[in-house]
Amino acid sequence: MKKYGKWAFYLLLIVIVALIPLYLNRSKSGKYTIQVLTMAMIWAIATLSLNLILGYTGQASLAHGAFLGIGAYAFGIFVERVGINIWPALILASLITAFLGMLVGLPSLRTKGPYFAIVTLCFNVIVFKVFENWTWLSGGLRGQKVTMPSYLEARWARYYVVLGFLILAILIERQIVKSLLGSSFIAIRSNENLSEAVGINSFRTKLLSFTVSCFMVGLAGGLFAMEKGSLDYTITNYMYSFYLLIYLLIGGAATLAGPVVGTVGLYFLLDKIKGIGEWRYFIFGLILIVVIIYFPRGIVGGAKQFWEWAKKKYYRTGEVLE
């Protein structure tokens, strides 16, 4: 019964989220909100991908901003210059990102802890510099245009496409995490040497986690290009890697709801206080420091902890009453 209740809750949530555009589409500001929510969900997919490698496998990748840009550009180039239909282009873009991720993972995953973070950050800077200077690839300052088929011109249509991919991404990540593979990821995060000792090939497992993660972030990149309609080289900036990290940490790493709650919540909030310009990142930074010191498990992790504590307390007093 309890299980059905949980599923009913998720179903209700999906229905509500699916109904939002119907309400918002009536006004001009509502249409803008649809756009903001769509973008927030795209970032949520990217954060989910970081969650796989950082949250579950414990490897802090700071190259996800670069991979997001690579996925976006791969999609844009396939659609615009090669002239492929957008759906195969989306899959191809994700596959290319995953392949590049594997190539980067091969040398970088041999390093551990802060070294891995530094190596991946260096890779991100390299990608940024290449996109900045190689104008044939990135289109330079003019950027790369991405034209969408007419049925995706309405904002609400793209909202549903992205929502579908977000649900898919959550489900796939859930399946991975609940499987034996997910347990190996968590084992590596907890103690890599010990996981080696019980027969997990930690390097191959990390590489698999990184490749799958890059596939997901490539998908997010493709959707990003679809939503934006044009790209420029700044999308590969390593600040985006930092933002993804912040979304994940504030939402709650190693949970499935955390990345979505953190990203959509923060993105929406940042858009609401757009009036103060750059200063919002000042607040962003302060929140990050406070969260990491006092609530290292993030919003969802903290809520879970509170729920466990409350349940324990409730049951204990119940026993006393009996």
Add this chain to the structure above:
Amino acid sequence: MSFFLNQMVIGIQLGSQYVLVALGLTLIFGILDISHFAHGHMYMIGAYLLYIVMVLGGVNYWLALVICMAALSIAGVVVERAVYRPLRGQPHINSFIAAIGLILVLETLVRGIQPDALRVPKPIDKNFSFLGINMEVQRLIVIVGAIVFIILLQVFIKRTRLGTAIEAMSQDREGAALVGINVNRMSALTFAIATALAAVAAVFMAPLAFVSPEMGSVLVLKAFVIVVIGGLGSMKGAILGGYLLGILEALAIAYISSAYKDVFAFGVLIIILAIWPTGIFGGRD
């Protein structure tokens, strides 16, 4: 030949800046095990402070150097106390993320107050020629000044009680605590020294380049590259690596391409770490 020599001098001057920043970072990263990614932004704060003290306040350049060092060492202590000390003993990634928060705070704070890049005048605005090398006096100040501060740091670490305490901590933190070294005091001191060194680098370099909010972000990454390759906590490695990277970069700019200079620096790091995952001189795991 004189072109090559000129490039070498520029390389050594770039390297001097890297050495000063990397020495501070290797103290923090190697001894306290904190990935202080905001170190480059402390450097940036130092450059802005120089602008305030020297250009707006009209103070002499050398006095401004002392003021900036003092102010930044206090700022370093504050950062250690407020941000990193509450995170001690927690997973490594947490202090790293706090550093990113600090980067956002410092960079947006400065950009919010002064969005434009600034210029600091050179204290001695002259050129000089020597053996076919023709360059600004400021470059010479950077090179000689860096050597002076490297020697001062070595003397401090090797010859004073406080310095040997820091060295003891770098070798064995538990052991140092056991023989009565106050770890809290020492980590505050380490931050003070490291940030003061960043201030030195900033004061020397500011007259040669624009002062802007993001001037420290790539620099700190390069300093990390140097620290990782040179071996965690190794000052010799940081000095050697810093000069080497500076010279390599100057040669790459002169003979290959200036737009891709950072690509070389970071590409080399990835290749080196792929071969030796804990650095050439074998840092800690």
